[in-house]
Amino acid sequence: MSTLELLLRAFEYGFMWRALIVGVAVAISSATIGSFLVLKKYAMIGHGLSHVAFAAVAIGIVLNQSPLFFSLPIVTFASVIVLRINQNARIHGDAAIGLMAATAMALGTTLVSTSGGFNIDLYSYLFGSILTIREIDVIFATVFSVIVIGFVLYNFNTLFSLTFDESFAKISGVNANRMNTWLAIFTGITVVIGIRAIGTLLISALIIFPAIIALQFSRGFKGTLILAVIISTLTVIGGLLLSFILDYPSGSTIVLLNSGIFFLIYIVRSALRLQT
Amino acid sequence: MSKDVLVNVDDISVKYGQHLALSHIHFDINQGDFITLVGVNGSGKTTLAKSLLGLKRIASGRITWVNGQKVGYLPQHTGLENRHFPATVAEVVATGLIKDKGRHTWFNKDDRKRVKKMLKLFGMQDMAKKRIGNLSGGQQQRVLLARSMVMTPDLLILDEPTSALDQTSRDKFLKVLKKLNTEQNLTIILITHDVASIEGYANRVLYLDKHLLFDGSFKKFFETQPFSPFIHTHQPRYVKEGETS
Numbered sequence: 001m002s003t004l005e006l007l008l009r010a011f012e013y014g015f016m017w018r019a020l021i022v023g024v025a026v027a028i029s030s031a032t033i034g035s036f037l038v039l040k041k042y043a044m045i046g047h048g049l050s051h052v053a054f055a056a057v058a059i060g061i062v063l064n065q066s067p068l069f070f071s072l073p074i075v076t077f078a079s080v081i082v083l084r085i086n087q088n089a090r091i092h093g094d095a096a097i098g099l100m101a102a103t104a105m106a107l108g109t110t111l112v113s114t115s116g117g118f119n120i121d122l123y124s125y126l127f128g129s130i131l132t133i134r135e136i137d138v139i140f141a142t143v144f145s146v147i148v149i150g151f152v153l154y155n156f157n158t159l160f161s162l163t164f165d166e167s168f169a170k171i172s173g174v175n176a177n178r179m180n181t182w183l184a185i186f187t188g189i190t191v192v193i194g195i196r197a198i199g200t201l202l203i204s205a206l207i208i209f210p211a212i213i214a215l216q217f218s219r220g221f222k223g224t225l226i227l228a229v230i231i232s233t234l235t236v237i238g239g240l241l242l243s244f245i246l247d248y249p250s251g252s253t254i255v256l257l258n259s260g261i262f263f264l265i266y267i268v269r270s271a272l273r274l275q276t
Numbered sequence: 277m278s279k280d281v282l283v284n285v286d287d288i289s290v291k292y293g294q295h296l297a298l299s300h301i302h303f304d305i306n307q308g309d310f311i312t313l314v315g316v317n318g319s320g321k322t323t324l325a326k327s328l329l330g331l332k333r334i335a336s337g338r339i340t341w342v343n344g345q346k347v348g349y350l351p352q353h354t355g356l357e358n359r360h361f362p363a364t365v366a367e368v369v370a371t372g373l374i375k376d377k378g379r380h381t382w383f384n385k386d387d388r389k390r391v392k393k394m395l396k397l398f399g400m401q402d403m404a405k406k407r408i409g410n411l412s413g414g415q416q417q418r419v420l421l422a423r424s425m426v427m428t429p430d431l432l433i434l435d436e437p438t439s440a441l442d443q444t445s446r447d448k449f450l451k452v453l454k455k456l457n458t459e460q461n462l463t464i465i466l467i468t469h470d471v472a473s474i475e476g477y478a479n480r481v482l483y484l485d486k487h488l489l490f491d492g493s494f495k496k497f498f499e500t501q502p503f504s505p506f507i508h509t510h511q512p513r514y515v516k517e518g519e520t521s
Contacts, residue, residue: 170331
């Protein structure tokens, strides 16, 4: 069967449509939230949270609960705590995130080993698997990504002002603490809705890469955000289809596609700069 | 309290932990004042500005806004450590509208017109779509000033705005401020180390060293010998509060 035939065949499967819907929902919310996180230098929060998500999923599996619903409050709560730690000048924020990530990873691994070790179910949560996406996951991802996107659109100017100059935003009447807390909550939600398609360990890349790629081109903030969403959506769709054709884990295919694009752009731009 | 008082600062003290940054500061800001706030490093100038802006909580005393309450602020550093931050000049100036428009509103055609008008006022109409990080230090200052002015503030506070500028840019910048002060009756507080360069622009000097040690005209400030070492060496000899006013 040719690659094109295989590609067309992908759309005949229900699981592929479910994966595409979840993927696009995750792509849009992670790119929007990610643009703010990267520019606020909070990108490492996403990385720390992905490890917390792994521990939360492991607890969910051990307790025989739905890992996603179980992860949602844990990851969201951890996100708020990490934000507070990051803002506390007395604590080295990046070191605290590193410690938390390692502790969460160790906890998750220990729990998994005591309950029979890594199985296919857990493996799919780690790196994403399109075959395991159920209808409830589609509803879960769609509803929460609509909430995340709604939050960003409703507060767009405030979030931009806060990201560009927090002091000025405060003078303008913005409650910076409250907005940062909401941003942390929605970061947590974004990480959780990305678990199914991208995987707990790779979702942070989808928060960072599209924003970083968009930053190579845009002059303005609105342009950066729109471009990040387009890049994220296209790479997720492309990555999902590639993972179907090549039979690779969906999360790693999407992340590799993103990193490939980023490094290609970086090399081309550096070469052009050297020429001029 | 006279009729044209904009803000009454009544016996405020401010602390950082146990450290007293400002002690029993008392003065009025009048409508149309162009005040220069001077003092050595650590004398509490920025703390006083932050207290007026509501960014720093006061330990005791009271700040009363008699008329208006909109404050524009030009920080000491432009906040543009990241030269690649993706923000156009127009986008940055538009954030000054949030105070007027509310936090949840999208900007409409009229708002965009206000931004355009403000950029024209500062001679930056051709730069609206440029990335702010690509502008010179002086141009960035003007963009941030336009951001504060677009909200039509009652009071504009500027923290060492000319410290990074060369003399030509500094004079140009101060002339813009003077114009806003005289033509639009804008009340201004300008924090600076270089008090001599502000003479001819500001009409009132506040000299601070945790306490308010002087409040008066430039003439009197220069006449008062205890302050002369400060002007040249930034090392003041302290005088008692009662002797200065």
